[in-house]
Structure formats: C-alpha cells, structure tokens
Amino acid sequence: MNIIFLLIGISLLLACGFLAAFFWAMKSGQNDDLHTPGMRILCDDEP
Structure with missing residues (x-):
C-alpha cells in the first residue's frame, strides 16, 4: 500500500x-505565432 502513495x-x-x-513556454513567447511557419513553405522566395 505504501508504494501506491509513493507513485x-x-x-x-x-x-x-x-x-x-x-x-x-507560454511566458517566454514560444507559441506566439503558430500560423506563419506553416505558411512560409507555401510562399516563393524572392531573389
């Protein structure tokens, strides 16, 4: 029974x-912009 209390x-x-x-993670701003990284692959790179 003691092991249950320990676990x-x-x-x-x-x-x-x-x-x-x-x-x-929320305070340091790691989840501020979730939309842009997914859309970045769809945009063409301009030289």
Missing part, C-alpha cells in the same frame, strides 16, 4: 513539472 506523489511532482514547463 501518487511522484506522479503529482511530474505533473507539476510539466505544468511549470508549459507556463514557462
């Missing part, structure tokens, strides 16, 4: 780590 604690710490990484 629950580890999973909560892991989930909090992923949540913190998500908030860091």
